[in-house]
Amino acid sequence: MEKELIDVDLSMKFDSLSVLENIRFKVHENEFLVIVGPSGCGKTTMARLLAGLQKPTSGHVTMRGESISPKVHNISIVFQEPSCIPWRTLWDDITMGLVIKGVDQSAIKKRAEEVIKLVGLDGFEEYFPKQLSGGMKQRVAIARAYATNPDLLLMDEPFGHLDAQTRYLMQIEIMRIWEKEKKTVVFITNNIEEAVYLATRIIVFSKLPARIKAEYRIELPRPRKLTTPEFLGVRSEVTEQCEVVER
Numbered sequence: 001m002e003k004e005l006i007d008v009d010l011s012m013k014f015d016s017l018s019v020l021e022n023i024r025f026k027v028h029e030n031e032f033l034v035i036v037g038p039s040g041c042g043k044t045t046m047a048r049l050l051a052g053l054q055k056p057t058s059g060h061v062t063m064r065g066e067s068i069s070p071k072v073h074n075i076s077i078v079f080q081e082p083s084c085i086p087w088r089t090l091w092d093d094i095t096m097g098l099v100i101k102g103v104d105q106s107a108i109k110k111r112a113e114e115v116i117k118l119v120g121l122d123g124f125e126e127y128f129p130k131q132l133s134g135g136m137k138q139r140v141a142i143a144r145a146y147a148t149n150p151d152l153l154l155m156d157e158p159f160g161h162l163d164a165q166t167r168y169l170m171q172i173e174i175m176r177i178w179e180k181e182k183k184t185v186v187f188i189t190n191n192i193e194e195a196v197y198l199a200t201r202i203i204v205f206s207k208l209p210a211r212i213k214a215e216y217r218i219e220l221p222r223p224r225k226l227t228t229p230e231f232l233g234v235r236s237e238v239t240e241q242c243e244v245v246e247r
C-alpha cells in the first residue's frame with residue numbers, strides 16, 4: 001500500500017503574475033516522482049514551495065498533515081548549479097549538515113563513510129571542489145543531501161548543466177543510489193527522456209502559468225533502456241502531452 005507523505009493543493013502568484021494554478025498532487029513514501037515541464041513554467045517555484053522556503057498565495061503543502069517547514073521537516077535539496085564551497089574538502093562538505101544538526105562525531109564518521117561509498121567517491125575525501133569534475137560535484141551534492149536521511153529529497157534539474165554523456169551516467173547512478181537507499185524523491189526536469197528513465201510516476205506541467213496537464217505511472221522494468229520499443233512508446237506518449245518538442 002502506498003503511504004501518503006505530502007499533500008499539495010495550491011496556487012502561486014508573484015504580484016499579478018500567475019505562476020502555478022490549481023496544482024494538486026500527493027507524494028507517496030519512497031516514490032521517485034518526476035515533475036516535467038518547459039523552461040520558465042514554475043518548476044523551481046514548485047520546488048521552493050515543496051521545501052517550505054516559500055508560502056503559496058493560496059492553498060497548502062503539508063507533510064504528514066503538518067504545514068511543511070524546513071525547521072520542522074528534514075528536507076534536502078540538490079540544485080542545478082554545483083554548490084560546493086571552494087575551501088571545504090569533500091569530507092567537510094558532506095558532513096556539514098550532520099555537524100549543524102549536532103550529530104555526534106562517531107555517527108558522523110559512519111554516515112559520511114556510507115554515503116561517500118554510496119555515490120562512489122571513496123578515496124576522494126580530501127579533495128577540494130576545484131579538483132573535482134562536474135559529475136563528481138553533483139555526486140557530492142547527492143551525498144550531502146542523502147547524509148541527513150531526509151524525509152524528502154528534492155532535486156531541481158540537478159543534471160541540467162552536465163554534458164549529455166555525464167548526464168546519462170548520473171541518471172544511471174541516481175537510480176542505483178535510490179534502489180540501494182530508497183528515499184522519497186521529487187525530481188524536477190525539462191527533459192522527457194530523463195523523466196521516463198527515472199520515474200515511478202510523472203506529473204506533466206503546462207507552460208506558464210503551470211497547470212497539471214497529465215500524470216503517468218511508469219511501470220517499465222528496471223534497469224530501463226532508452227532504446228527499447230516499450231521505453232520509446234512511453235516517451236512519445238509523454239512527449240505528446242508536453243508543449244516542448246525535445247531536441
Ligand SMILES: Nc1ncnc2c1ncn2[C@@H]1O[C@H](COP(=O)(O)OP(=O)(O)OP(=O)(O)O)[C@@H](O)[C@H]1O
Pocket residue numbers: 014017019037038039040041042043044045046190208
Ligand atoms: N521571487 C520571484 N519573484 C517574482 N517572479 C518570480 C520569482 N521567482 C520566479 N518568478 C517567476 O516565475 C516564473 C517561473 O519561474 P521558475 O524559476 O519557477 O521557472 P522554472 O520552470 O524553474 O524555469 P527553468 O526551467 O528555466 O528553471 C518566471 O516567470 C519567473 O520570472
Ligand SMILES: [Mg+2]
Pocket residue numbers: 043044045156157
Ligand atoms: Mg528552474
